Amino acid sequence: MAEHNKQDRKQHSNQAGSGLVIAAHGRHYLVQATIEGKSLKLQCVTRGKKSDVAVGDRVQLKLTSPNQGVIEAIDERRSLLYRSDQYKSKLLAANVTQLFIVVATEPGFADDLISRALVAAEAAGVTAHIVLNKTDIVEALEKTRQRLHMYAALGYPVHEVSARAFPEQTCATLAPLLAGQSTILIGQSGMGKSSLINLIVPDADIAVREISAALDTGKHTTTFTRLYEMDMADTSLDGHPANIIDSPGFQEFGLYQLSEGMLERAFVEFSPYLGKCKFYNCHHLIEPSCAVLEAVKENKIAAMRHQLYVQLLHESSQKLY
Ligand SMILES: Nc1nc2c(ncn2[C@@H]2O[C@H](COP(=O)(O)OP(=O)(O)OP(=O)(O)O)[C@@H](O)[C@H]2O)c(=O)[nH]1
Numbered sequence: 001m002a003e004h005n006k007q008d009r010k011q012h013s014n015q016a017g018s019g020l021v022i023a024a025h026g027r028h029y030l031v032q033a034t035i036e037g038k039s040l041k042l043q044c045v046t047r048g049k050k051s052d053v054a055v056g057d058r059v060q061l062k063l064t065s066p067n068q069g070v071i072e073a074i075d076e077r078r079s080l081l082y083r084s085d086q087y088k089s090k091l092l093a094a095n096v097t098q099l100f101i102v103v104a105t106e107p108g109f110a111d112d113l114i115s116r117a118l119v120a121a122e123a124a125g126v127t128a129h130i131v132l133n134k135t136d137i138v139e140a141l142e143k144t145r146q147r148l149h150m151y152a153a154l155g156y157p158v159h160e161v162s163a164r165a166f167p168e169q170t171c172a173t174l175a176p177l178l179a180g181q182s183t184i185l186i187g188q189s190g191m192g193k194s195s196l197i198n199l200i201v202p203d204a205d206i207a208v209r210e211i212s213a214a215l216d217t218g219k220h221t222t223t224f225t226r227l228y229e230m231d232m233a234d235t236s237l238d239g240h241p242a243n244i245i246d247s248p249g250f251q252e253f254g255l256y257q258l259s260e261g262m263l264e265r266a267f268v269e270f271s272p273y274l275g276k277c278k279f280y281n282c283h284h285l286i287e288p289s290c291a292v293l294e295a296v297k298e299n300k301i302a303a304m305r306h307q308l309y310v311q312l313l314h315e316s317s318q319k320l321y
């Protein structure tokens with residue numbers, strides 16, 4: 001260790017505290033920390049080569065310089081979501097309580113991605129909602145509603161908003177849903193996720209520039225997952241702080257770590273049929289007298305959803321680790 005580092009460490013080593021990871025870029029983390037009663041943003045690394053910290057983690061840390069720290073421990077997590085990285089799953093966000101999937105009337109969205117997100121949410125014990133944006137594009141509204149009916153029928157709430165045409169109503173719809181929760185927003189490009197974030201998080205742009213500078217991400221200001229803390233003080237929801245997590249692009253969820261048992265339970269509409277197949281260890285693929293396959297045949301389970309189950313089962317058997 002370099003001499004000046006040693007001195008730095010000595011000077012600050014007795015200062016410890018806790019914090020919330022608000023952004024991650026490679027193995028560098030930005031932590032909103034409280035050190036001896038003072039609130040500050042710290043650039044942090046982990047000890048050694050550990051990289052199992054995620055945005056949303058509550059961590060214990062030690063100060064190494066006035067604006068830097070080392071993450072010593074991760075507090076127990078309430079939930080953990082994974083993102084996909086070429087047949088591997090990496091951490092996406094921790095302690096999320098709900099997932100908002102942003103879709104729009106236009107451009108069209110992919111059912112496959114919605115269902116993958118729903119599976120990820122179910123497996124992580126996270127509530128999932130669908131936010132239908134751009135309801136002002138009325139020509140496409142009915143058709144989109146019909147497409148989303150399938151998810152509403154499965155029990156996933158669908159909320160209609162328009163970030164651009166009806167900003168106030170949009171805030172009024174979303175704010176009570178967000179209060180007291182830690183919400184991650186995901187969406188395919190063009191759905192209006194950024195417009196929604198800018199609407200519900202005042203100064204989101206400034207926060208992103210700050211985070212980007214602190215983590216030295218260069219021009220890639222949109223390639224990292226970040227968390228915005230909202231105190232809701234200037235709303236009727238005062239006292240119910242909310243965390244909003246923005247994940248860039250459409251993060252494909254990492255589902256490789258899911259076991260077969262977890263997968264079949266993550267398809268909520270399978271549940272009345274589980275345990276009713278002829279074979280107790282039925283994979284619901286081609287087996288005779290499979291209650292799930294029979295339900296697909298009778299249109300009680302959408303064929304599209306069953307196909308995704310088959311695909312995910314296949315993918316999870318391909319994992320490389
Ligand atoms: N008509 C209409 N357009 C909207 C609405 N919300 C956003 N848009 C437009 O949709 C386009 C995409 O919006 P963004 O907020 O950049 O979408 P995004 O989902 O963040 O997309 P990426 O930045 O590509 O990830 C922009 O041209 C917005 O102005 C809406 O409620 N109605």
Ligand SMILES: [Zn+2]
Pocket residue numbers: 277278282283284285287289290291292293
């Ligand atoms: Zn079966």
